[in-house]
Amino acid sequence: MRTADAEVVDLAQELIRRPSRGGIDDYAPVLRVLEDWLDAHDLPFRRLHDAGRPVALLVEVAGGRPGPWWALDACVDTAPYGDESSWSFPPDCGDVVDGWLRGRGAADSKLAAALFCRIAAEVRERADGLRGGLTVLLDADEHTGGFGGARAYLADPAAVRPAGVLIGYPGPEEVVVGGRxxxxxxxxxxxxxxxxxxxxxxxxxxxxxxxxxxxxxxxxxxxxxxxxxxxxxxxxxxxxxxxxxxxxxxxxxxxxxxxxxxxxxxxxxxxxxxxxxxxxxxxxxxxxxxxxxxxxxxPSYRLAADEQPAAALLDAAEREGLPVRPKTAGPSNIGNLLAGEGIPATAGFGVRYEGLHGVDERACLADLPVVHAVYRRAVLDLLST
Missing domain, CATH: 3.30.70.360 (Alpha-Beta Plaits)
Incomplete structure (x- = not known):
């Protein structure tokens, strides 16, 4: 039997093998990979559009009792490849070598997208005992700078407005709780x-x-x-x-x-x-x-350490034995867009990585089990209170 993390890696590999450079590639192939996976796991989803073009998939899992909804957000479009001759492997290879998942989007953020799909499946298995619900936003318009997926989600009258959002950017040592x-x-x-x-x-x-x-x-x-x-x-x-x-x-x-x-x-x-x-x-x-x-x-924003969803993620990391610290980032992120809507967000916690937006992008799979455990614990804690 394959483990949950092996399933996450398999899905991430398939996503990397579908080029989805923001503003360059057709997003339909990478979205179809996600749709096939979600169908196979009986997870409800729908496409979000902007001016007729698909910009995201929205997965919604309702709990059995009333309560606030929380969201996980990861992008499935990527930065461009840059000078492909400088890469030591094909940017769309999706291979695993020496414990590293390789290819554009491995770190930012196809591995996180695959992980969040798996967490949605885990939440659905115990949804009857949970409060509120979980939304997973798989954004295909992040690297253009337009954040079309997030905007379409917030503008969708059928979507439940989240009490907070956890954005799956990589890096295991910090939880980004604010930004200029x-x-x-x-x-x-x-x-x-x-x-x-x-x-x-x-x-x-x-x-x-x-x-x-x-x-x-x-x-x-x-x-x-x-x-x-x-x-x-x-x-x-x-x-x-x-x-x-x-x-x-x-x-x-x-x-x-x-x-x-x-x-x-x-x-x-x-x-x-x-x-x-x-x-x-x-x-x-x-x-x-x-x-x-x-x-x-x-706007700039900064969450207090005891403010949700930052508190849940920091507490889950501590309980899993990770020395994670809160960080206010210099660059802006989707958290700023959400702050303008009055929605608190974290914007960074994940596996170790190299080459993000550069050459030879790759993500360290040795970190995946504990990152998976932290997000699962944080989400279940949020849906249980």
Whole structure:
């Protein structure tokens, strides 16, 4: 008889062997693998769509008594392969070598998706004695940055709103209980266009943009404030302008990414950027005002150690003998999206890994039994109280 963890590995291998790079591959093959597995285990599921395209599978297991619902979330789309010639094995091989599951998505997060499917089956076996219910969201639109699966889940009137979500990112030493938020915008800097060899008295758009970059990078940001352990951070992430050597461009576009905190949120980030833009337009005027187009804003969040579902996961890890600590992350994650909806979330606990989003991605299967035990214990504790 095959063990539950062997079944998890088998499913993860099949998922890895169906390329599902976000925004590149067709998601239908990887979703069919999941659907076949869920059908074979008599688990109820349905597809979620965004503008007609499938973005997730939603598995729902109701308990026998009233109570809150909790959700497990893992993505089944992946990062791109990058330079495949740099890999020492095919990115879609799904092999197990020396105890490591290899291939794109092994760590992020097809092994977690397979594990969460197995936990749903285990919950269903004892559902009559449990309160509330368990949702498993298998998101196929995470790596695009659109989080289409999570958005479709939250917008679905037929889905039960979760009391909290556990997101299956890898790493066995930390439970991510918070993260900086973000405010993002594009900035279009204008100037008079013309020939690079002509007599000019005003700087071009690229030159004006360069001055704005300096103003932004020299702007004073607050340090760590209160109990939130990270300071805000501003980064200029792209600069696009110009079409050739002989033409002075009339416009240059910048990308601005501000990582926010409870003491320095989206409004403060936007105000800082607008002050820098106003200073540029006053000191080096252009033919029209510099334009700021906000793109996205997510709040920062941080759960207390005794707040669910973090408390259940940390307690389960301790009871399984793992020295796991809570962590507030610098990068944003789906937890920020959920925080904006008032839904608490953890965003990281799983097996050891290497090569995530890089070359030779792989996940350590020696960690799978205890990670499985921790999630199973945490979920059953949440559904029993």
């Amino acid at each position: 938020g973000l405010w993002r915008a594009t900035i279009t800097v204008h100037a008079d266009s013309g020939h690079s060899g002509a007599r000019r008295t005003t700087p071009g758009a690229v030159s004006r943009a360069a001055r704005l970059v300096r103003l932004l990078e020299e702007a004073e940001l607050p340090g760590v404030q209160g109990e939130f352990p990270l300071p805000p951070r501003l980064t200029v992430t792209f600069c696009h302008g110009g079409e050739g050597f002989s033409v002075v461009p009339g416009a240059c576009e910048l990308g601005i990414d501000v990582r926010t905190t409870p003491g320095f949120g989206a409004a403060a980030a936007e105000a800082l950027v607008r002050r820098a833009v106003a200073e540029l337009d006053a000191s080096v005027p252009g033919p029209r005002p510099t334009a700021i187009t906000p793109v996205a804003a997510w």
